[in-house]
Amino acid sequence: MSASKTHFxxxxxxxxxCGIAIKVDDGVITSIKxxxxxxxxxxxxxxxxxxxxxxxxxxxxxxxxxxxxxxxWQELSWDDALDKxxxxxxxxxxxxxxxxxxxxLGNPNVHNTGATLMSGGVLRALKTKNKFSATSVDQLPHHxxxxxxxxxxxxxxVPDIDNTDxxxxxxxxxxxxNGSIMxxxxxxxxxxxxxxxxxxxxVDPRRTATAELADAHHFVRPGSDVLVLLAxxxxxxxxxxxxxxxxxxxxxxxxxxxxxxxxxxxxxxxAALTGMSAEVIRGMVxxxxxxxxxxxxxxxxxxxxxxxxxxxxxxxLFNILTGRLNSVGGLMFTKPAVDILAQSGxxxxxxxxxRVRGLxxxxxxxxxxxxxxEITTPGAGQIKGMMLIAGNPVISTPNxxxxxxxxxxxxxxxxxxxxxxxxxxxxxxxxxxxxxxxREHYDVxxxxxxVRNNARYAEALFPRPADGRHDWEILLGxxxxxxxxxxxxxxxxxxxxxxxGPSGLLAVLLRKGPYxxxxxxxxxxxxxxxxxxxxxxxxxxxxPAAAGGSYHRDQKLHLETDFFLKDLARVNTRFFNRxxxxxxxxxxxxxxxxSNNSWLHNSHRLVKGKDRCTxxxxxxxxxxxxxxxxxxxxxxxxxxSIDLAAAVSDEMMPGVISIPHGWGHHRSGTQWQQAEAHAGxxxxxxxDEMHIDELSxxxxxxxxxxxxxxxxxxxxxxx
Ligand SMILES: Nc1nc2c(c(=O)[nH]1)N[C@H]1C(S)=C(S)[C@@H](COP(=O)(O)OP(=O)(O)OC[C@H]3O[C@@H](n4cnc5c(=O)[nH]c(N)nc54)[C@H](O)[C@@H]3O)O[C@H]1N2
Ligand SMILES: Nc1nc2c(c(=O)[nH]1)N[C@H]1C(S)=C(S)[C@@H](COP(=O)(O)OP(=O)(O)OC[C@H]3O[C@@H](n4cnc5c(=O)[nH]c(N)nc54)[C@H](O)[C@@H]3O)O[C@H]1N2
Ligand code: SF4
Ligand SMILES: [Mo]
Numbered sequence: 001m002s003a004s005k006t007h008f009x010x011x012x013x014x015x016x017x018c019g020i021a022i023k024v025d026d027g028v029i030t031s032i033k034x035x036x037x038x039x040x041x042x043x044x045x046x047x048x049x050x051x052x053x054x055x056x057x058x059x060x061x062x063x064x065x066x067x068x069x070x071x072x073w074q075e076l077s078w079d080d081a082l083d084k085x086x087x088x089x090x091x092x093x094x095x096x097x098x099x100x101x102x103x104x105l106g107n108p109n110v111h112n113t114g115a116t117l118m119s120g121g122v123l124r125a126l127k128t129k130n131k132f133s134a135t136s137v138d139q140l141p142h143h144x145x146x147x148x149x150x151x152x153x154x155x156x157x158v159p160d161i162d163n164t165d166x167x168x169x170x171x172x173x174x175x176x177x178n179g180s181i182m183x184x185x186x187x188x189x190x191x192x193x194x195x196x197x198x199x200x201x202x203v204d205p206r207r208t209a210t211a212e213l214a215d216a217h218h219f220v221r222p223g224s225d226v227l228v229l230l231a232x233x234x235x236x237x238x239x240x241x242x243x244x245x246x247x248x249x250x251x252x253x254x255x256x257x258x259x260x261x262x263x264x265x266x267x268x269x270x271a272a273l274t275g276m277s278a279e280v281i282r283g284m285v286x287x288x289x290x291x292x293x294x295x296x297x298x299x300x301x302x303x304x305x306x307x308x309x310x311x312x313x314x315x316x317l318f319n320i321l322t323g324r325l326n327s328v329g330g331l332m333f334t335k336p337a338v339d340i341l342a343q344s345g346x347x348x349x350x351x352x353x354x355r356v357r358g359l360x361x362x363x364x365x366x367x368x369x370x371x372x373x374e375i376t377t378p379g380a381g382q383i384k385g386m387m388l389i390a391g392n393p394v395i396s397t398p399n400x401x402x403x404x405x406x407x408x409x410x411x412x413x414x415x416x417x418x419x420x421x422x423x424x425x426x427x428x429x430x431x432x433x434x435x436x437x438x439r440e441h442y443d444v445x446x447x448x449x450x451v452r453n454n455a456r457y458a459e460a461l462f463p464r465p466a467d468g469r470h471d472w473e474i475l476l477g478x479x480x481x482x483x484x485x486x487x488x489x490x491x492x493x494x495x496x497x498x499x500x501g502p503s504g505l506l507a508v509l510l511r512k513g514p515y516x517x518x519x520x521x522x523x524x525x526x527x528x529x530x531x532x533x534x535x536x537x538x539x540x541x542x543x544p545a546a547a548g549g550s551y552h553r554d555q556k557l558h559l560e561t562d563f564f565l566k567d568l569a570r571v572n573t574r575f576f577n578r579x580x581x582x583x584x585x586x587x588x589x590x591x592x593x594x595s596n597n598s599w600l601h602n603s604h605r606l607v608k609g610k611d612r613c614t615x616x617x618x619x620x621x622x623x624x625x626x627x628x629x630x631x632x633x634x635x636x637x638x639x640x641s642i643d644l645a646a647a648v649s650d651e652m653m654p655g656v657i658s659i660p661h662g663w664g665h666h667r668s669g670t671q672w673q674q675a676e677a678h679a680g681x682x683x684x685x686x687x688d689e690m691h692i693d694e695l696s697x698x699x700x701x702x703x704x705x706x707x708x709x710x711x712x713x714x715x716x717x718x719x
Contacts, residue, residue: 003027008035008534009458011049012111012436013596015446016178016185017454018045019535022052022437022461029053039536040454041185046178047594047606054603055435056462060671061418062432064467073430078469078477085429086481088412089126092385098127099355101412102374102383105133106391107597110445112436114472114502115390117444117509122475125483129352129361130374130383136367137397138300140698141309142181144362145316147347148560151552153363154341154448155333158182159297160542161190161451163329165198166291168284170225170315171301171702175209176591180299183443183450188213190451198291201284203228203276204301205588206616206658207651218284219653221275222586223703225298226307226571228274228281229314230265235285236321237262243289245323250548252556255321261565273575275653289322293329301588305702307571309695313564320557326549332542333549336447337455337516337525338509341551355381359697367697368397369689375406385412390471394422395598395664398687398699399639404667416474419599420671422664422682433471437461442506442530455515455525456536457506472502503527515539567695587635587686587704590616590660598662601675613663613680614647617708621655622648625710632711635659637704639688642681643711657708659683661701 007022019038023031032050036043055061065081066073076084092100103126109115123131135143143153150157159167159182172180174187184190191213194200202211203218203225211217220228236242237259244255267278274281288294298315302308316325324330350360356373359366366374371393375383386407394404400422407413407426415424418432442457464470469477476498485491497505507527510516517524530537547555594606601607615633627633629648634641635657644659652658663680665672684701691700 007458007461008038009441009461010443010456011045011052012441012443013048013051013600014178015180015183015449016046016187017041017183017443017446017450017456018049018185019456020045020049024461029056035535037535038456039538040450040452040456044186044189048596048600051600051603051606052437054605056437058602060602060673061435062420062430062671063418063465065432066430068428078467081429081431082474082477082481085414085431086478088428089385089387089414089482092412093127096384097381099129099381100384101126101128102130102132102371102386103128104368104371104386104388104391104393105131106389106393106396107134107138108390112390112471113440113442113444113506114470115475117502117505118472118497119389119475122479122482125479126387129366131365132368132371132393133365134368134391134396135365136369136697137304137699137701139181139303140362140367140696141303141312141693143347144309144349144696145312147349148563149316149558151346151550151558152341153347154344155549155551156181156449157325157331157333157549158449158451158542159295160329160332161187161194162541164194164293164295165329166201166288166294167191167194167199168201168203168288168294168296169210170203170296170298171303172297172299173204173208173210173591175213176593177300178593181449182297182299183446199287201287205586205653205656206590208590218280219275221273221653222588222656223305223307223700224270224274224575225302225305226311226314227265227270227575228276229311229318230262230571231267231270231281232285232318233258233314233321234262234265235267235282236318238266239285241285241289242321243323244321245327247320247323247325247548247557250550250555250557251320252554252558253561255317255559258561261561261568293327294322295319295324295330297331301702304699306574306691306693306700307567308693308698310564310567310571317559326544328544333545334448334450334542335453335514335539335545336450337453337513337539338442338444338447338506339513340444340448343509346551355379359692362696367692367699368393369692369697369699371397372399372403372406372689375410384410386410386414388413388415388417388423388427390417392421392423392598394667395662395682395684398684398691398701399689400664400682400684401640402689416471419602420669421599422667422670425667425669431469431474433474434464434468438464438468439470440503452541453539454536455510455530455539457527457530458534459531564695570694584705585621585655585657585708587637587683587706588656588658588702589683590658592660595660595662601662601665601678602672604674607674607678611645611678611680613660613678614645615708616647616649616652616658618652618654618656619648619650622646625708627710634709634711635686635706636709637686637688637706640685642683642685644681657706
């Protein structure tokens with residue numbers, strides 16, 4: 001008799017949290033579809049969801065710990081592997097000091113319930129100041145803005161997409177990314193609905209799929225959004241459009257005092273520098289203010305650039321000055337069922353600095369742009385060993401080539417990953433966790449950023465094999481060895497924690513959360529209730545929060561003008577006092593719906609087809625350089641050069657080229673068998689580790705100056 005069942009869960013691959021229905025016949029996944037009854041996603045999925053099956057079945061995925069011995073990988077038992085790793089870390093730290101170990105946390109950690117809830121202890125046990133993560137190639141500006149203005153690094157408001165009638169979007173392409181710092185499934189339909197109510201306007205150096213859908217799209221010169229926003233704020237004051245509404249009573253300073261700050265940036269002054277006419281800039285402000293429930297939102301394209309933090313601050317300020325923060329249809333705060341804000345620190349900055357370049361920490365992490373030099377520069381505190389947890393910084397961070405060479409020099413590299421990627425190929429040990437379908441899932445992080453309050457929990461679809469380990473088990477195993485319990489009480493507490501696991505902790509957090517029954521185990525939202533609700537529990541639309549949304553102890557929204565606006569000096573030098581080279585192009589990134597950063601390329605059905613790692617270039621630029629569609633180019637920057645095919649398209653703004661990140665799988669010794677056929681090149685072999693958003697230390701991956709040269713042949717022909 002064949003056993004057939006359908007398992008419901010949320011896809012953990014991106015921020016959209018789509019509900020999926022996985023059909024399993026006789027232990028084999030026979031289909032993955034959108035769950036039409038899902039309380040959040042209404043049946044939407046993208047092609048990546050099917051990759052969960054590929055990932056589970058992938059013969060290349062590592063299932064047992066590996067140690068490199070004389071250049072060859074050898075399997076070893078879990079106990080042996082954890083003992084050896086802990087011993088090597090301890091002896092490295094005993095010899096060179098605690099900071100000789102560096103840690104890098106990659107993006108999938110935040111999509112992993114166990115890793116999110118249970119990794120605090122091991123990070124403390126590693127006792128190093130040299131902590132890095134993908135945050136500083138991504139959303140660090142958002143955390144700093146939220147920490148300063150609202151009092152907590154995770155107090156990040158999101159667009160109320162289901163109610164707005166005017167969505168003004170800077171530097172995001174949710175039709176490819178499915179949304180970021182805005183968890184929203186079925187974003188295409190929701191944006192179409194915005195258009196029915198009013199308007200969608202996109203500002204992007206490329207006419208993306210999202211821009212195609214919009215009512216209006218404006219090209220902007222990469223990295224110059226800060227000027228556009230300064231000019232928009234200028235218009236807001238000069239045309240008497242400031243309308244604070246109820247937010248006024250929550251502000252800690254009078255924003256009308258800011259009028260003179262923006263006086264210097266009228267639209268005429270910035271037009272040529274931004275590539276946007278004064279008329280368009282004025283029009284954007286007037287259109288926004290004429291709408292009844294408008295919202296302004298900016299994401300990766302404006303976060304990961306030279307003025308990322310100031311730009312995100314000005315976006316927030318614009319929403320505040322138009323009364324759109326904490327207002328229906330505007331930027332709203334969420335009320336997630338697990339109150340992770342209460343469980344985590346508000347944020348901190350500059351308590352210590354990186355050794356070589358003196359960059360400030362934020363929340364105990366240093367900017368990853370400084371990682372390679374911390375490994376290669378001798379002296380006390382030099383990083384001699386690394387631990388990579390679910391990351392691939394050789395491909396994901398600026399000047400990856402340099403980091404690749406630096407990793408080669410390490411005395412010790414340990415990777416917690418189920419693939420050998422371009423970074424972990426340098427490892428001495430690989431500790432592979434089980435795949436997503438072999439673990440339980442609750443989105444602790446992305447519900448904080450969701451456009452509707454919601455809670456969904458799923459058990460593991462497949463039991464974890466006896467010789468498999470969860471990320472959290474690996475991390476707790478290391479913690480136990482690195483920092484054994486001091487006494488019986490601590491030992492018992494640790495044992496209890498291990499027994500509880502993520503679901504035990506989750507049960508407590510749900511009960512303590514805003515919808516939980518508190519001390520009464522029989523009322524309110526609970527884990528057992530979620531277990532009985534396979535399609536999740538809808539907790540309603542976003543609601544205006546008390547105190548204007550402030551999480552500060554004084555209940556005020558802090559404008560923090562001194563901290564942010566001091567960066568105007570850098571803006572003025574950059575744009576008004578320095579000549580930018582006329583013959584250079586500005587490089588930007590792009591995402592494709594069938595890729596996920598650097599790591600889903602081992603799924604044949606996702607990588608097959610036309611080469612996607614191409615350089616998009618405008619037809620005028622192409623003809624000027626004698627470049628034809630499909631022809632090979634050499635793109636060069638201060639740090640390196642890469643060769644790839646041109647894709648000529650008028651979707652690009654003149655003077656700008658676009659190359660996706662996440663490729664470059666030609667490096668030997670990785671586990672991506674499928675990916676090698678579609679290796680591509682890594683755009684981060686062009687991005688410059690010295691080029692950062694100085695206010696935050698975040699990397700600059702958009703608006704990188706490069707030169708472009710036509711090649712007479714393809715690399716294949718050259719061989
Ligand atoms: N030029 C340019 N560079 C960029 C970007 C860009 O737009 N342009 N985007 C940046 C952004 S936003 C991000 S978030 C970073 C991402 O950068 P990273 O986080 O460094 O890299 P990923 O490609 O996400 O690599 C994830 C690794 O984790 C592994 N993995 C997947 N799931 C799990 C799991 O559950 N447990 C464990 N232990 N491992 C797992 C995968 O096998 C893979 O090797 O890249 C950044 N880099
Ligand atoms: N399919 C897929 N989905 C993903 C990912 C993926 O790799 N693949 N990655 C996930 C992750 S980790 C993240 S952080 C999110 C990111 O999600 P999004 O923020 O939507 O990121 P992108 O799709 O890279 O869109 C950024 C846009 O900014 C534009 N841009 C570049 N430079 C500038 C500039 O200077 N100014 C302006 N105004 N625009 C600029 C680019 O042309 C691009 O269209 O996506 C997530 N979802
Ligand atoms: S958009 Fe795709 S990858 Fe993202 S959660 Fe939904 S199905 Fe998964
Ligand atoms: Mo990201």
